[in-house]
Ligand SMILES: [Zn+2]
Ligand SMILES: [Zn+2]
């Protein structure tokens with residue numbers, strides 16, 4: 760492995776990155792949750808996955824750092840914290856994030872608007888057939 764710049768940490772299962780208040784892991788993560796895959800100034804969110812309730816900067820980080828398939832955050836839990844703003848460290852509920860207009864409501868940091876295009880990887884969306892609906896409660 761090439762040496763990484765010192766502000767970058769790679770954390771894999773079962774460890775979590777001690778720099779963050781929430782369980783978080785990923786590949787070459789900087790202190791504001793940019794990662795090896797998304798490294799622009801606006802790439803400062805980490806997303807919580809339904810499978811392990813752990814935050815990752817992106818789904819490629821989940822693929823590289825976890826030991827299981829990623830499951831998006833479930834719709835019935837959209838009022839729970841599911842997004843970490845890497846700029847201020849605040850946790851946002853899925854609903855707040857999805858309604859946020861690509862800006863952190865806490866600190867005003869700009870989020871990557873391109874994330875909208877692949878929201879379904881992180882959040883269970885209306886009409887997505889997950890094939891694993893547990894609506895029988
Ligand atoms: Zn997971
Ligand atoms: Zn990543």
Ligand SMILES: [Zn+2]
Pocket residue numbers: 844845846847848849863864865866867868
């Ligand atoms: Zn923020």
